[in-house]
Amino acid sequence: NGLRYYFLGGLSTYDLKIPSGAFSNSYATDDAGFVFGGGLKYTLAPYTMVTPAFSADLSAVHSRYRLTRFTSGDGKSAGGTSFLLTTLELQAALTVSKKFMFDMGGVRASIDPYLGVKVIHLRSGLDDLSSGAHFSGTKTGYAPFFGFKFKPFTYEGLVIEGSVLNELSASIGLTLGF
Secondary structure: OOEEEEEEEEEEOOEEEEEEOOEEEEEEOOOOEEEEEEEEEEEEEOOOOOOOEEEEEEEEEEEEEEEEEEEOOOOOOEEEEEEEEEEEEEEEEEEEEOOEEEEEOOEEEEEEEEEEEEEEEEEEEEEEOOOOOEEEEEEEEEEEEEEEEEEOOOOEEEEEEEEOOOOOEEEEEEEEOO
């Protein structure tokens, strides 16, 4: 019926840079934080031999990091901190893609390049665990993205994706189907 769902999760590090005059102070993780989420993707028009596919995607991703290391932008000061950074990212995306099938050593493989644009609503919270202070904010923006999915087997594949403008990111992941 064209509707798919997905889940994601993993470990990640985070570096937060805060402008302070002519330089930026940095807060970073010593231990990995976690990321988890999921979404729904609906194929509006499937690909054919001639035309690409069009799809819409809605997702939510939550992440949590303990920022334990501070470095001043001029490099003169460094030390420990106890901040907790949490984010909730809601996204809506429109994607165009085109799948190409080929024979790879007797197995039917595919490569699926894609590109699109997403609207991102991000809510961030920063808690100072030593003083109890809390800071939060939201930002809504858009970002074009591009990538490809390579599936050398029916149910396993590799996904590489990047995003630019309001969101600078690069990711690599595995996809498993059933």
